[in-house]
Amino acid sequence: MENYYSEHSKFYVSVDCIVLGYHDKELKLLLGKRKLEPGRGEWALYGGFVESDESLEEASNRTLFELTGMKNIYMRQVGVYGNLDRDPFDRVISVAYCALININDYDDNLRIKHDLEWISLNKIPTLFADHGKMVNTAIKQIQSRINTEPLIFNLLPDLFTLTQLQHVYEAVLGGETDKRNFRKRIKQIALIEKTELIDKVTSKRGAALYRFNSKAYKNDTFFKL
Amino acid sequence: MENYYSEHSKFYVSVDCIVLGYHDKELKLLLGKRKLEPGRGEWALYGGFVESDESLEEASNRTLFELTGMKNIYMRQVGVYGNLDRDPFDRVISVAYCALININDYDDNLRIKHDLEWISLNKIPTLFADHGKMVNTAIKQIQSRINTEPLIFNLLPDLFTLTQLQHVYEAVLGGETDKRNFRKRIKQIALIEKTELIDKVTSKRGAALYRFNSKAYKNDTFFKL
DNA sequence: CCAAAAGTGTTCCGTCTACACCCATGG
């Protein structure tokens, strides 16, 4: 038999990228207005079609690279969305990926080139098709993993102060945390190492810079914040 | 423009069903040997292709119905798998779904008809393509949600004893739990209601039968085991 | 009468929470 599967249907498959960054005590999402039909002018995630020579991860990495100019971004599959009417023009099944980046590494020219905006999570407008659902699911996933996987460091520079770390933590979970209790917990985590370096930018007194030891983590992937 | 997307590729999309049940103090997975190429004779999940007139959930429900004769099964998306070589014959992107059923509701004639076996989780053979990865991911997801979502009741009859509940809990998490502590926790959960009924099958003395109040749960979806 | 499963409380320990003041420095 030449084609076992030919009685079945084929589908366009796309990836949609939920790119999150931290700035100014808030988590922000990279959004743009659609340039093409369907949904022209509506706020939407940046996406792209999967091509025949690439895996889903490759498609997602390619799309993220177009969008950010970065490689090796932290990225995680959120889910697949395949309702019949999710794309008003044609049937498209879409895989949502969530990426976390350090917003300072992001080249703002690319943002301007693609005509995108960083929008605070609590100010997200209605999005095209089911993109809003994707975003909500992604946020819930991040929140539920923040305490057991070292996600948070993807939102920060390599060197960070404990105050920065706490602010990002609060931005992800939404709420306030006691400073002393937070620092007590961090001190117990050997993977978060204090360096000799001092950050003098954000405070006059200077704050110790810390680093996440990702090599040690790779050897023993245990993490509890 | 007549076809916005025609420059892009289309793909076969399938669903693969991870059906879990509880029996004899173990979680079991429904597996069969593939009847067709590719991979004929290898152990594999039961699956089916998504057709053009159905959503992913509809395809998954249809496939589960073929397999179990049941509708309204608890089911959850595990992930999408799209590596280039995952199906040796043609490019197929597959969505894995995990279903939990009460094994006593399962019509064994269907198992025989499809030539399937219930296999304990710790005795799972090497599976076709990436099915093993799907199963591992599904198990981890169940384990991580068992304490915050009322999954466990899908593996039990409507009426169950606390001992049964505990055995299923232990089978999911793998490990033992103290009986008194477990029962103390259960008593605090208003959604788990003691009935007047007594089960005399598994013990001479008789054990109180309990029920999960799923209607109350729907009104306020909070659950903490 | 005994095997087999049901049912029941208390103590201890570790973890999380609440809480307020001094320090260093740049401007």
Add this chain to the structure above:
DNA sequence: CCATGGGTGTAGACGGAACACTTTTGG
């Protein structure tokens, strides 16, 4: 010299873990 952010400890509450014996009844 003062405004700004950095840094530190303790006491009480709470929740989870350890632990053993009595009850009922079918066979």
